[in-house]
Amino acid sequence: MEAKTAKLLDGKALANKIQQELSAAITQLQPQIGRPPGLAVLMVGDNPASAAYVRGKERACQKVGIASFGKHFPTQTTQAELEEVIAALNYDERVDGILVQLPLPNHLDAVALLHQIVPDKDVDGLHPVNLGRLVRGEPGLRSCTPAGIMRLLQEYAIPLRGKHAVVVGRSILVGKPLALMLLEADATVTVAHSRSHSLESITTNADILIAAVGRPEFMTADMVKPGAVVVDVGINRVIDSSGNSRIVGDVHFESTVGVAEFLTPVPGGVGPMTVAILLQNTVNSYSQRSHR
Ligand SMILES: NC(=O)c1ccc[n+]([C@@H]2O[C@H](COP(=O)([O-])OP(=O)(O)OC[C@H]3O[C@@H](n4cnc5c(N)ncnc54)[C@H](OP(=O)(O)O)[C@@H]3O)[C@@H](O)[C@H]2O)c1
Structure with a gap:
């Protein structure tokens, strides 16, 4: 029997598509603005x-x-x-x-x-006003990495309503805003961090598991529920046994790919989406400012 492998969430391809759409939008808006x-x-x-x-x-x-x-x-x-x-x-x-x-x-x-x-030029979405808007569920500029993850999940029509999403990491850059966005999408959200007890018992309950930890290949297959959607936010540079440097995520890809149903690769998953949302936020701010 052929081993099961996760479908990859291709952030690079989606980021390219978003960039093409933005390019077309700019071509249209520029003569007016x-x-x-x-x-x-x-x-x-x-x-x-x-x-x-x-x-x-x-x-x-x-x-x-x-x-x-x-x-x-x-x-x-x-x-x-x-x-x-x-x-x-x-x-x-x-x-x-x-x-x-x-x-x-x-x-x-x-x-x-x-x-x-x-705040209206805060395209990183990290100003307290924009974070406050996120907490209140009001429109505003959203942090690029979490918004990119949400867009990627949406592109692959991954259902979030009522699902258990576990976010490992509580930084202001990724974990906290992402938890709020998942909550807004009607997921049941758990946020875990370095002081959480029995992390594995939390992560193995996740339908959607997000690793934003900053530790190379920290999340191994035994921490993942079979059939889960796994998003790897990590970008870690490591030196392998032959002395070569390479980038790995926070998830151990080789083992997890046999357990998860969907998985983001590193590189080519969340990273390009972060940049695509930054461009999108800039273009949104451009079209909104010009309409004032
Ligand atoms: N793809 C992208 O575009 C993108 C963008 C931003 C960041 N990143 C990457 O994403 C990763 C996370 O970034 P960040 O800025 O959120 O990092 P960070 O500020 O260092 O936060 C890391 C979080 O992980 C938690 N953590 C650390 N060790 C843990 C453990 N053993 N068990 C459970 N939780 C643990 C920490 O808990 P405490 O709060 O208790 O310390 C903290 O909340 C990094 O690899 C970074 O390079 C990628």
Whole structure:
């Protein structure tokens, strides 16, 4: 008998489709609005992973027709200098989205900078106003990674209503907003974290299991209910036995693929969706701001 394997949730293909739709929407809107959408990604220091993410975002912007107003600052840039830049971008009519690439060097207060971004340009959806809108179920800019996961589940018509969704991880970037989005979609939601007891007894009850832990291949097949939908948010760089570096998720793919019904690959699952939603948020902000 042939071994069962999970169907892969192809975030790369869906992200490409969303980018094509955004590109068409921009072509249509631009003559009325008189300018392209604009996104400013601010990066401080020389963290190589952050630099790669920023390059990826700028390439994606170029592909769909979003103008980049990104700025790369040296490590020693002060809080006051960055506040001044954000204040100017808040007023800049060409800019629809502002994003501060995290992590920042230790001397900088990331939360204070985030609070300074005007909520309507907060395309990362991390400003307290946008998080508050999410809690209340009001429209607003939603955090990119969780919104990307929801869009991916929707694309594959995965039912959420009444299902038990377990989110492992409670960060403000992923776990918490995702739990709220799943709740809004009528799932019964459990959030687990590093202080949860008997994690396996929680995760094996999940119809939908989300791993946002930040630990390479942490979630193994024995922690997964047969037939579950497993979403792997993790992006971890590891060095294998032959000394080569590669990216793995928070889920042990090789074992889980034989147990789950649906599974996101890493790379090519949640990562591209995060960028696609960032572009989508920028275009939404563009069309809304121009209608005011
Ligand atoms: N694909 C994407 O676009 C994307 C975007 C963002 C992040 N990521 C990746 O997703 C992962 C999570 O990111 P994050 O920003 O949410 O990380 P984070 O801020 O470090 O949060 C990790 C969460 O996992 C929990 N955790 C850690 N060890 C655990 C354990 N042994 N058992 C149960 N829970 C445990 C932590 O619990 P406590 O709260 O108790 O400490 C915390 O809530 C990382 O690999 C990151 O690189 C990917």
